[in-house]
Amino acid sequence: MEHFMANQENKNTASPSITMHAQYIKDLSFENPRASAVFTKQTGQPDVEVGVNVGGSPLDDDRYEISLNLNAKATVDSELLFLVELSYGGIVSVNNISDKDKNPFIMIEGPRLLFPFARATIANVTREGGFLPLNIQPIDFVAVFKSNFEAKQANKTKE
Secondary structure: OHHHHHHHHHHHOOOOEEEEEEEEEEEEEEEOOOHHHHHHOOOOOOEEEEEEEEEEEEOOOOOEEEEEEEEEEEEEOOEEEEEEEEEEEEEEEEEOOOHHHHHHHHHHHHHHHHHHHHHHHHHHHHHHOOOOOOOOOOOOHHHHHHHHHHHHHHHHHHO
């Protein structure tokens, strides 16, 4: 009896966990509109803008699809060097978490697990495009979640 009760207590205090079942490239685009000119002319240091967005949707009772969307635009003197856009997906499930905490947990931890692979894809594509590999700095997915949450709340108040 004591063993059973100890197991019950362990089940109730188990930490939340996330399992990645699959990850994949959903969409990938690389544009190098001035390819020959870029490599024959001397250019200055490029200005690189990076954008991040995260989305998610339920697939069934316990699995969710996470989409990590990264884009980067490099320019020199307002002329486009390259544009790369990646939508990287993953299928996850979570355990030991309340329904109230499930969405934040999935939308923060899911992208955190996908990011290193999406970052490597961006670096490889920019390198194959003839540029130095673009190594995107680590992303604070808690801040991304909060920003997305606040934007949704602002849109609800406008309606």
